Amino acid sequence: MKPHRRNQLLLIGLLVSMSGIAVTLALTAFDESVNLFYDPAQIAAGEAPTDRTIRAGGMVVDGSVARSKTDLTVTFEVGDLAGARYRVHYVGILPDLFREGQGVIATGRLNAGGVFVAEEVLAKHDETYMPPEVADALEKAHAGRETGAMPAMQANAPRLPAAVVQQSEASALEGSEANL
Secondary structure, eight states, X not given: XXXXXXXXXXXXXXXXXXXXXXXXXXXXHHHHHOOOEEOHHHHHTTOSOSSXXXXXXXXXXXXXXXXXXXXXXXXXXXXXXXXXEEEEEEESOOOTTOOTTSEEEEEEEEOTTSOEEEEEEEEOOOTTOOXXXXXXXXXXXXXXXXXXXOOHHHHTSOOOOHHHHHHHHHHHHHHHHHTO
């Protein structure tokens, strides 16, 4: 075999082995960073792993929330409509939307006793939820329209020159007359 040919084969072999190592490392990192989601029925049935971080969700069971008087420890039960339940232990500040009967998603691990030890708790909301700040701003804007006052955000907005406004109004009128 010629030395040039041997060097090419060595280079190709080295590139293939390095690519294989890179793919293996990427897949290992990806597998460790993925948190699979489990519902209450799967957790109650013992289908969720205890050796890795998972995400678990469901509805907070009414009357199950117990808060510590000395620290930020909270325990509560999460269940589903079929009656499956599991207990959650969390140390930290809960989200503002957290309450009984509300949906939650928690990230953490199951311990040997079947209690889900949460590292993070997220509260879900329905499509009608609106942050209080947005609700207040909309209420003020609506009240301003009824009284004829201009809302503060419109009063500070940049204004177009009068010629541009008149031209756009005229073209809008022409377009509406053409549709008649």
